[in-house]
Amino acid sequence: MTEAARPADLSLEGPIVLFDGVCNLCAGAVRFIIPRDRRGRFRFASLQSEAGRRILAHVGLALDAEDPAEWSLVLVANGRGYLRSAAALRIAAGLDRGWPLVAVFLVVPAPLRDLAYRFVARNRYRWFGRKTACELPRTEESSRFLEA
Template sequence: MHNSRQTDIQHTILLFDGVCNLCNQAVLFIIPRDPKETIRFASLQSDTGQRLLGQHGLSADRLDTMVLIDRGKAYTKSSAALRIARKLHWPWPLFYLFILIPRPLRDTVYDWIASNRYRWFGKKEQCMLPTPQTRRRFLE
């Protein structure tokens, strides 16, 4: 796994709740649809996740949203999800059109799903371990 601050600058980083089954499935969904490997991953609970949250002025105990760090800016909730879709191969960038919906409305839907994610999809006892093939994309 990488632990370089240089990686923080060069790559888009997705911070996700490492014990959330829905969040882990989202990461597993993204990996094969990002063939250029532009997105790196770190759990919100990791040292890197905690450091990046702090650097972007976000609470260290903020586990209710994924955080996308892209070009030095942090995006949360629906904005993060839609920016991720834009980086994936066809047809997923089409979902970025939902950015035209006002953010409060988009985030209301996001918050509803986030508040029910453990009940609907379950929770792991520990963070996901990447496979040897994907390990280089995960930050410690």
């Protein structure tokens, strides 16, 4: 696909949540975020998609394919990529109602925060299951998902 033929929605404008498209927990996280982001700030792409790979490359992230904790949730905002608990907490900070209060945990050192995150991320397929393919968003939400 040529540069001119790429969809306009692949710009890095606004925060983008990259998620493991075959993980039930990760897809559930996206379904959790959408109704709590009434302003529609967050956009989404699966990490396995062409869009996801291009966005990762643009912010200089190369995720370790051997580490499943890396392949769960990534936030790209303000030209930076955030991984693990930093991504989850920054996403919570951008949600409506009381969710931004969760961001107070960003003061906890990342290695401590990431212990629990990595434990859940490494076991997510066993506990929550795995799909054979990334599910398509509902029609009313499709404009928030980036295409390849």
